[in-house]
Amino acid sequence: MKSVTAARVEQRMEELLQRRCDHLIAPESGPDQPLDQNPSQEALQAVILQAIEAGRGGKRLRALLLCDVWRALESEQNPDREQAVVDLACALEVYQTSALVHDDIIDGSPRRRGRPAAHLALSRSVAGNDSSGRAPAKPDARGAGLGILLGDLLASLSTDMALQAAAKLPQGTAIGRAFQAMQTAVVTGQVLDMGMEEACLDDPERLRRQALHTMAWKTASYTTLAPLALGLLASGADLEEHKESVRALGLDLGLAYQLADDLLDVTGDDRRTGKPVGGDIREGKRTVLLADTLAMVDPDQAKEIRRLYSCTSQVRNKTQVNMVRDLMQSCGAVEASRRRMADLSVRAQARAQALADDLHLSTGGRTIFLKACRRFLPLATTAGYHERVSSIDAEAGQASEVQRAGQDEHE
Structure with a gap:
């Protein structure tokens, strides 16, 4: 092909x-x-x-x-x-x-x-x-x-x-089952996402774990996990033999992709994204970026953010949206998100290399596979992230929390 x-x-x-x-x-x-x-x-x-x-x-x-x-x-x-x-x-x-x-x-x-x-x-x-x-x-x-x-x-x-x-x-029946399981996972993720609207904002660490858990179901399930699995099945490869490697790679790629999308909602330009910037804040979405912000701002600022996200009016106005966007950038939450994505990117590339080895890909096939995976890594593809992070200064526990987010998903 x-x-x-x-x-x-x-x-x-x-x-x-x-x-x-x-x-x-x-x-x-x-x-x-x-x-x-x-x-x-x-x-x-x-x-x-x-x-x-x-x-x-x-x-x-x-x-x-x-x-x-x-x-x-x-x-x-x-x-x-x-x-x-x-x-x-x-x-x-x-x-x-x-x-x-x-x-x-x-x-x-x-x-x-x-x-x-x-x-x-x-x-x-x-x-x-x-x-x-x-x-x-x-x-x-x-x-x-x-x-x-x-x-x-x-x-x-x-x-x-x-x-x-x-x-x-090949494996047409398994392909059909995988496609329908993907649909169930996405609906599950959407339900979890709606449930997150009521998530408590007093515990940023717990909020971060919940947001990552939801991402694994709602985004990674059909953005990276399903395409990887369906591609393997269509080739006749034994998916069961590589199930854990595919799941780990798919989660890293999918989470990195969604974190980049969340970040663009704060730092992007709606003329380039095609949707209103600041939409997640306006809608009161509980994101990893919000959790990082609550953990990094001072107590008075955190109190004000919680008030805005808990107000009875479901939509925050432009002034409130811009205030939260400014805090996310000034407190270091945006940079923390970039470091987290860099961490995921490094680990995903290592996992892609290992899976390519396990699949015994030819030289040409290996190049195709690794390039396909890199499309989801924000440091290589997302507008606004042109600089390469030279050293991963991730906060303690960040790598393990991302792994835990999808630990029991899609078995």
């Missing part, structure tokens, strides 16, 4: 989605009730359009990791099997789209990848009340409801895609 590109994945995603969505459009009931005058058909058409639109953009890192793991292990040229692997990778990306649609509804996010979030685009004002065609500032009940159904539809379609692709690959 030649190197798969994000553009190829996106094009194939749209082909697979369009093919399935074409079957969902019910026939017109007759000339007396044409399609453009049937509200139920209009709603279905709007959801189908968003199924395609919501999936556009993105780096496709999950799909590329799955394909590259397979490519690193596969020695035979088999176009049919190659296409099945690409389709499986597309199923993974369609599932991610479903998760993002639901995530934006839960978080009340107005934008995704620089465009209105799907539930906003589906709001009634877009359908008829706003002649400009622009998405409204806030969703209505129709938009939120259709957004939930859109997310459900995409999740269902992703499973169908994955099972069809798996039928053409």
Whole structure:
């Protein structure tokens, strides 16, 4: 297989989605009730359009990791099997789209990848009340409801895609089970994430452990753990033999990736990220960065942060968001997060090397595999982290706490 590109994945995603969505459009009931005058058909058409639109953009890192793991292990040229692997990778990306649609509804996010979030685009004002065609500032009940159904539809379609692709690959039954287990893990992580909204802020160490635990389920499960496992299974490799190594590597890569994303919420530029900077603070999310901040600011500042995060109004205003962002940077929490990511990056690269040895990869396969893993390491890929941390000055216990966060996950 030649190197798969994000553009190829996106094009194939749209082909697979369009093919399935074409079957969902019910026939017109007759000339007396044409399609453009049937509200139920209009709603279905709007959801189908968003199924395609919501999936556009993105780096496709999950799909590329799955394909590259397979490519690193596969020695035979088999176009049919190659296409099945690409389709499986597309199923993974369609599932991610479903998760993002639901995530934006839960978080009340107005934008995704620089465009209105799907539930906003589906709001009634877009359908008829706003002649400009622009998405409204806030969703209505129709938009939120259709957004939930859109997310459900995409999740269902992703499973169908994955099972069809798996039928053409070695260990197809195991691939299907792994894909469905991934979905269960992500939903579990989302529940844990919502539960974190009520987490106590008086114990930063406990809060940090809880946040890492949630990341392992919600992000690492389908960002790195599943692509690694699915790539191995698709090649016919014995996943059970390498299960612990895959899990340890996947957790390190996934946690590093999510920590970088959390940091961009504080230090990034929404013109580059495609979503509002400061959103985690505005929504009151309990993150590792928040836990570090509470541990590092002085008692009065910590009290003020706890007050802001505990206030009855669920959304903090721009002044409050900027105040917390400034504290996160000035107290050293941002730098602590960078050191933690550097620690994870070093360990992940060592684990990737060890797994490449265990898999007996060829020289070319080893290069493909290690490069694929490095895409998730923020020191190499994330805007704003151009400097290489030369020495890991991690706080005592940081390495072990990250390991403990995923100790019992995804067995």
